Amino acid sequence: MDLRSVGDTEATASTGGRIGPIRLAPGIPAGQVFIFLGLSLINICLLNMTALLQPFVLTEQLGVPTGEQGRLSGNLAVIQQAAVLLFIGLFGAMADRFGRRALIAAAMVVMGVACALYPLAATVAWFFVLRFLFGMGSTAYSAGGATLVADFPENASRGKFIALALIVQSLGSSLFLATLGANALSWLTGAGLSTAEAGRVAFWGTAALAIAGSAVAVWLFKVDRKGGVTAAAARPGSARRGPLAELRTLAANVRAVMEAARANPKFGLVLLVSFVIRSDSAVVLTFLSLWVVNGATAQGLTTIEATALAGMLLSAMHVATLISQPVFGVLADRMNRVTLLILALVFSAAAFASTAAVDEFSMRAVPLFVAVLLIGVAEGALTVAAQSIFGQEAPEHLRGSAMGVFVMTGTISVIVVNFVGGILYDTMARTAPFVMIAALMFSFAILAMAVAARSRMKSAPADAGRPS
Numbered sequence: 001m002d003l004r005s006v007g008d009t010e011a012t013a014s015t016g017g018r019i020g021p022i023r024l025a026p027g028i029p030a031g032q033v034f035i036f037l038g039l040s041l042i043n044i045c046l047l048n049m050t051a052l053l054q055p056f057v058l059t060e061q062l063g064v065p066t067g068e069q070g071r072l073s074g075n076l077a078v079i080q081q082a083a084v085l086l087f088i089g090l091f092g093a094m095a096d097r098f099g100r101r102a103l104i105a106a107a108m109v110v111m112g113v114a115c116a117l118y119p120l121a122a123t124v125a126w127f128f129v130l131r132f133l134f135g136m137g138s139t140a141y142s143a144g145g146a147t148l149v150a151d152f153p154e155n156a157s158r159g160k161f162i163a164l165a166l167i168v169q170s171l172g173s174s175l176f177l178a179t180l181g182a183n184a185l186s187w188l189t190g191a192g193l194s195t196a197e198a199g200r201v202a203f204w205g206t207a208a209l210a211i212a213g214s215a216v217a218v219w220l221f222k223v224d225r226k227g228g229v230t231a232a233a234a235r236p237g238s239a240r241r242g243p244l245a246e247l248r249t250l251a252a253n254v255r256a257v258m259e260a261a262r263a264n265p266k267f268g269l270v271l272l273v274s275f276v277i278r279s280d281s282a283v284v285l286t287f288l289s290l291w292v293v294n295g296a297t298a299q300g301l302t303t304i305e306a307t308a309l310a311g312m313l314l315s316a317m318h319v320a321t322l323i324s325q326p327v328f329g330v331l332a333d334r335m336n337r338v339t340l341l342i343l344a345l346v347f348s349a350a351a352f353a354s355t356a357a358v359d360e361f362s363m364r365a366v367p368l369f370v371a372v373l374l375i376g377v378a379e380g381a382l383t384v385a386a387q388s389i390f391g392q393e394a395p396e397h398l399r400g401s402a403m404g405v406f407v408m409t410g411t412i413s414v415i416v417v418n419f420v421g422g423i424l425y426d427t428m429a430r431t432a433p434f435v436m437i438a439a440l441m442f443s444f445a446i447l448a449m450a451v452a453a454r455s456r457m458k459s460a461p462a463d464a465g466r467p468s
Helices: 030-061 066-098 100-120 124-151 155-190 195-219 243-263 265-298 303-334 337-357 366-393 396-427 432-454
Strands: none
Touching: 030 066, 030 100, 030 124, 030 155, 030 195, 030 265, 030 303, 066 100, 066 124, 066 243, 066 265, 066 396, 100 124, 100 195, 124 155, 124 366, 124 396, 155 195, 155 303, 155 366, 243 265, 243 396, 265 303, 265 337, 265 366, 265 396, 265 432, 303 337, 303 366, 337 366, 337 432, 366 396, 396 432
């Protein structure tokens, strides 16, 4: 059986498939959705594995002193986010122009190359170059993959579909981190490899996973969608494609997105709050493993033991996210989605602030696990709430470009948060980046309430079953 033909018959139907209670958009078969969910799982495992192994690289491979690792980690995250800022708009326009599949396949190749080269970097400068390369790949995946999340479901099932996608990611990544992520280094050293050799094999295994994901995208993924304002439409009579034409496409699409945001307060609100929605996950990726590894080694654990503890905590966080996502997915389809977003921001502020109460790092440290579990729940709440509003309100023919604007505005905050957080980590306290995020979340919750109160929040006539 040729798996590339999965759902081809359904894809030509006038109505979409179904996954249990989830109704898919016209032309979207269930088989192709499952292939996409597998790709999403691979992508989240890549992100988590590289974040988990970074403290190991800084300590064992580059020999960076503990007191300098916070600032360096923040700066490495800044350079990765600089790639997002530079390329997300262009990749978003390319997702609308050329389709999502090509971006996803190319993205995984780029991330795989970066992972393969990570353990060969002998200097911090080379590590910066590789993080920028990895950032380009993850940006391309965001432009293609996140847009498909908006493309696939019918609007009335949008919250449940987002919850399904996040459940698959959380369940898969939690199992991955609890097994391979937490134990890979100790297994490899136990098999007789040196610490350096174990690090190389762990990264090369991650690179192989990325290349496998690219092959899946090329050979098995068939459903795609194109749209947007083409360069030819922006400039009648221009049929040739080139860098300037692509830039005109980008400019035309961004202008259309901003006009839609001005006309639709709900869409404008989710773009505004994007300044902090991405910051929580960015701080987790940059500082959570570092916080745990540095704290655990300071209390007597080895780097490998501390990395295993960090892997277990990241796994627990994903389990918490997994449990919370179906709850918030149902809520997103039954209550006002703006209200849900505000509640998610307030809860996230409390979750990140709870890290300040942690003073022990071990498998028996209850406050440590509680803080991480709360962050996991907050991640699920924010993602479901924000993507539900985005998918509901973003213009269908501009979703790739709208996602580009959404990520680009959020990236500005992520760059600042990572840079400032790194300084605070080294000079004030290891929990300072988390407390800073808590303050930002609470501030933007107040801002969102003010915007919601001043606006009538009226959109186009609602579809059947569409939360107001």
